[in-house]
Amino acid sequence: MNQEEQSVKLMRSSIFSTLSAKLSLALVLIVATLGIGVFVASQAWMRVYYDELTQKLNFDIAKYVNGEYQLIQDESNTPSTEAIKQVAHVAMVVNPVVEVYLLDVHGHIIGHDLPPESVLLKQVPIEPIQAFIDGTEEFPLRGQDPRQPDVEKVFSAAAIENDGQLQGYLYVILGGQAYDNIGDGLKDSYSRTMVFTAIALITLVAVLTGLLVFRLLVRRLSALSHKMHNFARHELPQVATDPIQQAVAKDEIELLQLTFESMSGQIKQQFELLREADATRRELISNVSHDLRTPLATIQGYLETLLIKNGTLNEAERLEYLNTAMKSSRRLGQLIGDLFELSKLESNHTRPNFERFSLAELVFDTAQEFRLELEAKQIKLDIHNEQNNALVFADISLMQRVFENLLRNAIAYTPEGGLIELGIVADPNSAQKIKVTVGDTGRGISEEDLPYIFDRFYANPDRSREDVSSTGLGLAIVKRILDIHEANIQVKSKINQGTRFEFELPKEQAA
Structure with missing residues (x-):
């Protein structure tokens, strides 16, 4: 049973928990009190009226x-x-x-x-x-x-x-003991009973009329409060501090108040997210324009050189210019591809296809793709698999992208003769999950930069210095894919000692 159903159930658990019931109870008490007051006042008035009439007649x-x-x-x-x-x-x-x-x-x-x-x-x-x-x-x-x-x-x-x-x-x-004796005998007389019955009937009719009017008036308010409640529940993103999750409404007005507080808080949060998104968009445009301009300028420069000096260049120089332009072209294509992929992931248009597959087989297949790059830099790759086939429930294509980006990053920042370790081990915190680790012996990341490594274009300065082929979007893509899988990625790093990434994947589909 979800929180909404619990709220509605608890709100209706008492007969006097709704606004209509409270108003009806208040109406009954007011009309009953008014009826008793009218009866008492009428008896007193009748006595005064009789005394005045008797005294004037006599x-x-x-x-x-x-x-x-x-x-x-x-x-x-x-x-x-x-x-x-x-x-x-x-x-x-x-x-x-x-x-x-x-x-x-x-x-x-x-x-x-x-x-x-x-x-x-x-x-x-x-x-x-x-x-x-x-x-x-x-x-x-x-x-x-x-x-x-x-x-x-x-x-x-x-x-x-x-x-x-x-x-x-x-x-x-004018009213001796004989009058008192007769008056005591009339306390239960027909006239008094008739007055009491008339007042009781009038009170009952007033109560029933009031209940009908209250029901007609409150029905629209109740419908509005529940519509707003359902809208806030299903259409707006929920936050941990949502007041509607922390309390149970006692009636329609309190439900409406809680829903308004919840919606106002969420709207404020959305405004903040929009401001942050706008700032991120501006930063992204700035970074993209810078990153696109560099390979584009390189391609344009070398092609112009070829056109201008084509007759004076020997074959080796011409081939070098073409290889440089092709390298920049590949980098430009890779950057554009990563931008499209990250944009697609962040727009929630990516629908993961969850299935049960062998994580070990995926890791070995992905590692094989980087065999030539590892050999070129003489980097050793050790894979530790303690879970046999290591069956997990995830999207195999997205997880392949995660391993590709992590391995590409590790290769890029690990010096020649270094070591990359990839582990598949049991999760000490949960028997239903498998822990994955990717570590390297590269130059590491400073503590100041560590909180920002999953931001877009974090690695820009380092790429420009070391001619790293990474676009700076790899870790942002990894983070977004693992967010889709509801998996948390952690990173540990020390300068000149290396970096280690860790995350968990479920063995079975979540209940």
């Missing part, structure tokens, strides 16, 4: 009672028990939930027709009563219930006066 009840009955005896200035009982009886008949109290000017309860043990207060606050009588406060206006000290209820009140003198107050609670 606004004049205390004033009416006070006008119809003599509640305080004039002679003794004491409450009339009979009058209070009569008032309470009439009030209970008219409105069973009212409770009537007679107060003095300070709010002390001086008369009522209720069981004495049920009245828990001896005095009630006078300020709400005065505000009710003055009409300075908005309804509903609540006062303290003598039978429930911790509860405030709506009331009606009237001042009791005699000859303009305030004698007390008539205090009528």
